[in-house]
Amino acid sequence: MTEKFKKKSMIGNRIREQREKLGLSRNEMADRLDVSLSALQNWEINEREPQASMIIKIAEFLGVTPNYLLTGEQNQPQEDNGIVTRPFEVLEKECTKQDEVEMLASFESIEVSAGFGSFNVGITKPDGKVPYDSNLLRNLGVKPKQCGVFWANGYSMQPTILDGDQLLVDFSKREVKNNKVYLVQNGDSVWVKRVKIEWDGVELISDNKEEYRPIRISADEAQNLQIIGQVVHIGHSLV
Template sequence: MSYVESDAKGETNQEHPIPSQGIGCFRERLKTAMTSHSLRGFSKLCGLSEATLRSYLSGATYPTLDRLMLISEASKVDPQWLAFGTEVDIPTEVKGMDDYAFVPLYDAQCSAGDGAWNEGCRVLTHISFTRYSLRKQGLTPDHLSAIRIDGDSMEPDLHSGDTVLIDHTRIAIEGEGIYILRLDGHLYAKRLQRNFDGVSIISSNKEYREVVVPRDRLAELEIVGRAVWSAGWL
């Protein structure tokens, strides 16, 4: 397996002992690691050019091991997970990073079924937020988690692949807002609005019709929490 560094000087086809299954999903893990940063911001943080990062994200080239470590250190993710997809325990507190809180990003597609909403889910990585910014919004790190949106039903507000931050303390419908809910064993990001007949489940994309959960079936509507932040690639 050849590893080509896009901005290395005079170096091509460098061999690295990374199995093909790790390389195949590297760009997805890189997207996850960069979730809380813009491309320009992450470029400055890790010291690699934007063009190089775009090349990695497209899968056209892959980083050499020294650059893999730069990305790992900048994103605060385990280099072994970044390279191989190996499950690791990521601490919620990092020494010297007391000003930051680390929120777990779950594999949302594993969230269907009975039991707790995240039972059996896989933690992909952790997203860092300053504790100050969370306090300003009245948010507590222990009550937060993140998932990625799947599908186009909430466009243009949320796009497939966007990451949303969920406040699990806000499970009562407060006016109109975007909530993460579970209905019939599946997770959805939808606008919820109370009305005389029950609760309206509204998609931003007008191609999807509004659904009303009648009052006598509201017990079947499980609100996981309210979406309080989102981020995605432009």
């Protein structure tokens, strides 16, 4: 990787610099964007990169262009064989090709595993939409209208699911089986867990077993337990 590319990929540095120019704390910006503090922190220290739809939202909030966040270049288009393009314009074009992507409902305001936020399939309104590759959805055997996109918050499912990971949930798969991972709700708490049904109740099991014990729900309490859907795909950044 060239030094030039390394500099251009430091999206988090530019997010932090613009936030500080506006005199905003991380808490304030996270609240305004409706994202978790840990997600914003991970972006700013370049542990993870925001999704394309979130980059647009952050740029609007900070008063800069998405192209600037991606490259550090505010108004300098790049030429490629005589065609003038900007990196984010290419990204937007790729994300909106109707024959290649499906726009899925996203629920960024539902803080999965944070013990906050309620959700009802078909009732809770999405916060927006995010693009998903049509071929990927076909390979997974899921239907776009029966899916939703959520974001993990916390460390209880590591190493399978990392803090800030994108979760594709199939609402049609609500039958618990084969130690799969599900999005579940009990009262106002929404978790991503493995689910084990026992004769006297239900156990919600974390993959990070050293730090998180199973959540026991009695048979009576389990009457209010809702299986929102099965997590069928996990997306996270490798940078």
